[in-house]
Amino acid sequence: MPNGSRFERSIPTFLTDPHPPIGMSPLIALALWIGLLVAVVVGSAIAAVVGYLFGRLSRRRRDETATRWTNVVTVGSATIAAISSWIVVDAASSVEPAFVPGPEIGSNLVAAIVAGVVAGIVGTAALSGILRARPDLPHVDDPAATRRQYARYLTVLFLGVFALVTLITPAIRAGPGALVVALAVLFVCLWALAPLISSxxxxxxxxxxxxxxxxxxxxxxxxxxxxxxxxxxxxxxxxxxxxxxxxxxxxxxxxxxxxxxxxxxxxxxxxxxxxxxxxxxxxxxxxxxxxxxxxxxxxxxxxxxxxxxxxxxxxxxxxxxxxxxxxxxxxxxxxxxxxxxxxxxxxxxxxxxxxxxxxxxxxxxxxxxxxxxxxxxxxxxxxxxxxxx
Incomplete structure (x- = not known):
């Protein structure tokens, strides 16, 4: 594949560059981690505000519609946060190897873990905002238990998704055809393993x-x-x-x-x-x-x-x-x-x-x-x- 092709420019660095450039110091890595933490805090605050506004609007919605859009707002916030953090960890690892020391597969798995944790935090923040504005949301008898359930579900879900993305990296490097086949296999496997995922x-x-x-x-x-x-x-x-x-x-x-x-x-x-x-x-x-x-x-x-x-x-x-x-x-x-x-x-x-x-x-x-x-x-x-x- 020629250097600088559209394929290479369109996907994250770690998928095409197994030898990232040498960075400057562990202090920069620490600063990047602190910056990521601050971004998560800010993102959680924004998600909570969005959730609160939606919760107020949902008071005029029927219960089924409110429940459905609660999932959309919560999972949507988690998705945006997970993808953003995944890209940030990948980019930071490429600029500063000390950000995630170790082999490439290690940095990829760390990115997946960070994405899962951030998804759980931000998604739960959005849900907390919704419950604060509408504590009588259907199916919610114990808000604390509901928040814990969503946090666990979102964290495990997004961690698993991005870990699987790491595993299909060879297919991404091989080209679109191999990637489509890998996604189809992944699709069937997730369906067959649904009971395990639910557990x-x-x-x-x-x-x-x-x-x-x-x-x-x-x-x-x-x-x-x-x-x-x-x-x-x-x-x-x-x-x-x-x-x-x-x-x-x-x-x-x-x-x-x-x-x-x-x-x-x-x-x-x-x-x-x-x-x-x-x-x-x-x-x-x-x-x-x-x-x-x-x-x-x-x-x-x-x-x-x-x-x-x-x-x-x-x-x-x-x-x-x-x-x-x-x-x-x-x-x-x-x-x-x-x-x-x-x-x-x-x-x-x-x-x-x-x-x-x-x-x-x-x-x-x-x-x-x-x-x-x-x-x-x-x-x-x-x-x-x-x-x-």
């Missing part, structure tokens, strides 16, 4: 004998087999029930709040709905547009695709993929309704929403940036289907 990013435990007997009876009643069951100890009363992983390797994750607040009929209906979603690989369909758009963005960054063409293509891919995911959720609901009845499934959704403190009175008119349709819309479709019969 790491959340506080989980094995079910007690009473919980195990109850869940095994529910699984048998809907003819669903899983490899294992984990109880999510979120500490905030969150209600969740998920089937995670690839076929023959799926795990059932149930929150303590769901077991405590939902009766067996509601849990059974939710389990049927989750089984139909897993049968249609909804998780893959929901994430696939993001990976496809990432491939397009990489093409623009590397200069193989113009921004004029790539930008609109990436937007269309994401919006089209999300729309497909929403349609697939409707189909999953329809299949679940065939098994237990449309009215029964709608009732279960309403009972779960009531137990979770969700307000279903208002439905947003636009839902383009979500992979799931509004719950009230899903309930209305099920009611209409029941009336037609």
């Amino acid at each position: 790491v990013t959340s506080r989980t435990r094995r079910p007690t004998k009473r919980e195990r007997d109850r869940l095994e009876e529910l699984l048998a009643s809907v003819d669903t087999g899983v490899r294992g069951v984990r109880i999510v100890d979120s500490g905030d009363g969150r209600l969740s029930l998920e089937l995670s992983g690839a076929p023959r390797g799926r795990y059932l994750f149930v929150s303590e709040g769901a077991l405590s607040n939902l009766e067996d009929g509601t849990l059974r209906a939710m389990l049927v709905a989750r089984r139909e979603q897993a049968a249609r690989f909804e998780r893959l369909v929901a994430v696939a547009p993001i990976f496809a758009a990432l491939v397009v963005v990489i093409g623009m960054v590397l200069g193989d695709l113009s921004i004029v063409v790539g930008g609109p293509v990436a937007v269309v891919v994401v919006l089209g993929g999300f729309a497909l995911a929403r349609r697939l959720r409707y189909r999953s609901d329809a299949r679940a309704a065939q098994r237990i009845g449309a009215d029964e499934l709608a009732d279960a959704f309403e009972r779960a929403a009531e137990a979770a403190g969700f307000d279903l009175a208002e439905t947003p008119g636009r839902n383009w940036l979500a992979t799931n349709p509004p719950l009230q819309t899903r309930i209305d479709r099920l009611r209409a289907e029941n009336d037609r019969k």
Whole structure:
């Protein structure tokens, strides 16, 4: 690859220059670390202010919309902070080797760790601002527990992502084709390893004998087999029930709040709905547009695709993929309704929403940036289907 090519100029230094220039002194390295720390503090303060402003605006939003945009603001803040810190650590290591002493792979892993920690700090700061402005946010019974959960999730998530970026560095150096293949393999691996990732990013435990007997009876009643069951100890009363992983390797994750607040009929209906979603690989369909758009963005960054063409293509891919995911959720609901009845499934959704403190009175008119349709819309479709019969 010729020196100074568009490919080399468009990606971080450590991916193309394994021999960074010699710096001046450890004092400069210390100054750079202090500068990074100050930047994190300032970034956290900005994220907290943004979160607070959003929290005030969300008071006029329905609960489902507020919860969804809380995740957008929190994860978005964490993403910006993680990418920025990753680039800063890479650039500082290139200018001053004493910034991260040791071999290249060591500096890359340090950059990944810093990115994960910074993402957790800034993302949690944004969430803290939201909770300060709106302490009655749905699913939040204990703000401190919710902050700890988000901090752990964001830190592990972004650390893992940037560590994987380090591992696919050879593919990046090999060119766009190899990079696309590496991303596809990574995509499938993350899907298959989803249960492990969930166990790491959340506080989980094995079910007690009473919980195990109850869940095994529910699984048998809907003819669903899983490899294992984990109880999510979120500490905030969150209600969740998920089937995670690839076929023959799926795990059932149930929150303590769901077991405590939902009766067996509601849990059974939710389990049927989750089984139909897993049968249609909804998780893959929901994430696939993001990976496809990432491939397009990489093409623009590397200069193989113009921004004029790539930008609109990436937007269309994401919006089209999300729309497909929403349609697939409707189909999953329809299949679940065939098994237990449309009215029964709608009732279960309403009972779960009531137990979770969700307000279903208002439905947003636009839902383009979500992979799931509004719950009230899903309930209305099920009611209409029941009336037609």
